[in-house]
Amino acid sequence: MTSSMLFNLTTFAYLISMIVFFAFLAGKNKALGLTGSYIAYVGLIIQTVAIGLRWKESYDLGVGHAPMSNLYESIVFFSWTIILLFAYIDIRYKYRIVGAFVVPFALLGMAWAQLGMNTGIEPLVPALQSNWLLYHVITCFLGYAAFAVACGISIMYLIRTAVEGPDSKATAGGLMSMFPPLRVLDDLNYRSIMIGFPLLTLGIITGAAWANYAWGTYWSWDPKETWSLIVWFVYAAFLHARITKGWVGKRAAWLSVIGFAATIFCYLGVNLFLSGLHSYGGSKM
Amino acid sequence: MATTERSFIENVWDFFCSLKLTLFLLISLALTSIIGTVLPQGQLPPEYVAQISQTKLQIYSNLGFFDMYHSWWFITLLYVFSLNLISCSIKRLPHVFKFVSEPTLVLGESLRNSFPLKKELAFSGAAEKGVERLKEFLGSEFSAPVITEQDGEYHLFAQKNPWCRLGVYVVHFSILVIFVGAIIGSLAGYKGFVSIVEGTSVNAVEGRNGQPIPLGFEVLCEKFSVEFYKTGAPKEFKSILTVLENGQPVPGFSKVKVIVNEPLTYKGITFYQSSYGQASEGSEHYFTVFSRAGGPPVRIATREGAVVTLKDGTTFKLLEATQEVRQFAPGFSGPAARIEVTPKGAAPQTFISFRDFPEMNAQRGDALIFGYEGTNARMYTGLQVAKDPGVWTVWLGCTLMVVGLFIAFFMSHKRIWVVISKGHARMYGNASKNQAAFGMQFDALSEKFQQLKI
């Protein structure tokens, strides 16, 4: 059994989970919701084992390092954290339907990683040989995952307001009856960002500390750094929007969606479209 | 006149205190920051200058887009941001302090009705007896209450974590601390670069503007080396450095290993491994030339670019040499040289001569076999140099921010009131954050409250 096979199995589990959740959304059958959750959890367990196994495999190859050193490994970790947070919301707040809007993000990540990327274990170039890598990547990606969850919830919020019309008291029936009430969605959105924002802040700080330690500047306006700051500004705006008259509700939900779009650009777009210190595995020392 | 002036100042004050301005600033900072990630910053690469039109170049550079994070308008945004932050805090902090230091001990009618969390307990004993019992109850189950008597009613007030209302202000203050740290760094620190050839030392580094900056001590590079993985990817760049004061090694700073991610700091100045190369100037390279016809090998010493004529009239020129050929010729390793050989009366040929692969050198089938032997050239190490006395202030600000965020988000100011009148006691609860969790706590407390026998 190799980690790669287990990752394929994980992707498959998330696919099935998503399909079951969509059926749940359409059919409102409680058993379907439960099945969707359990399949996602099975995927989570398999993925956890696979990440541990990949870690061990890297030591067997003689280049031992935590499995967070390149784009492939970071996407796998990102998917893992998304499902972990979904499990938290499902178990703690009992809003299973959120899965229909959150599991797809994890599936998308895994599918892209497994199908479109080089999955080989590579040795660490000198720039990445530091414990800061671990602190930095873990905090950033936990934050990103929280934002992914918040984005899924905001989309639910926006769909619900669109269907129900501007602050109509009459709640729409049908599909909407499955969604948590607006008040709850708003609260869950806020809670996810309340988890994500401090983690992103820690991610930026650990990145700055690492850069200072390795290069002598804690901030150099490198595109990746700047984009992480842009994301931080957007979520800071979200936090203040919630307490500002005229900005609560819909606009705050939009800020959360925009924040996640900026997060994704920070994570992928910068590597694909802009150049800088962070192109994983580049030749920069 | 005086009144309009007053209202003008008030208007300005209100403008700087407004949260809408905060939103505008945060969104503007986010949007404008994008410019600097799309356009090149600092020294413009010539290819970029060549492809962009003159007018555009002129407009962009007038707007400061090529150094936008230091442009007047970006800095102005940051100043307004700070002003907004400070004014907001000045306006609100006194209220928060008052709220914390002078809590609402007596719950008025309107407040009573506004709290969703309430519970009633009926009892038959005297109100005074109820006060004693409930004081004990709150003290052991929540926190010790303050008792106020008013209009024949007794008000018991108990609270937890009142100071966590200040968490948000710690976050805001931390931003200003980070700004101060950054300003200290830019005024009193510098960034520079230095390259040191093995066996030599330097006493100054080159600043960003190209000016030399004296160090006040010397740094000697004893040795530089590179290690590679089997795949050919670099594994380690290593300099061995010694700090000299008055020509003498400083104890503890002699033969220090400096690698990427492990810098050397001396007297607040830090040296970071950043690049390397071969100091080719004036160095010699050695070759051994065998003749296929037999005879003793000839040893040649030459320099890059120099032409050597051998006994049979063949001329030989060293084009370039490397001490690690892997990146140019995958599958090979070790030192190698690219040479141009022109046998007498024939066309020149260019090929690579290896030190560690003599069979490759022999494979060429020419009359002469060239083996590269290496060089007496020394390596140089390139070090990034930084002095930043503001960095600890920045870390202090970061720590405050994380602590402040934790307090602001994950702690809550919990308040409980019990109003005792004749025959019954009513309990009310309120929390600044996470109402749901407090609701459960309040329910558990109510349960015990209702068990009380008075």
Ligand code: HEM
């Ligand atoms: C111009 C700059 C800023 C101003 C004027 C400002 C002002 C405020 C005000 C008035 C509040 C409400 C406090 C209360 O509830 O009594 C607040 C909340 C908050 N601010 Fe700021 N702020 C600014 C920038 C920032 C930034 C950059 C951050 C990023 C860390 C931040 C983080 C927070 C947080 C976490 C809260 C609490 C929000 C909540 O409880 O949901 N602020 N801010």
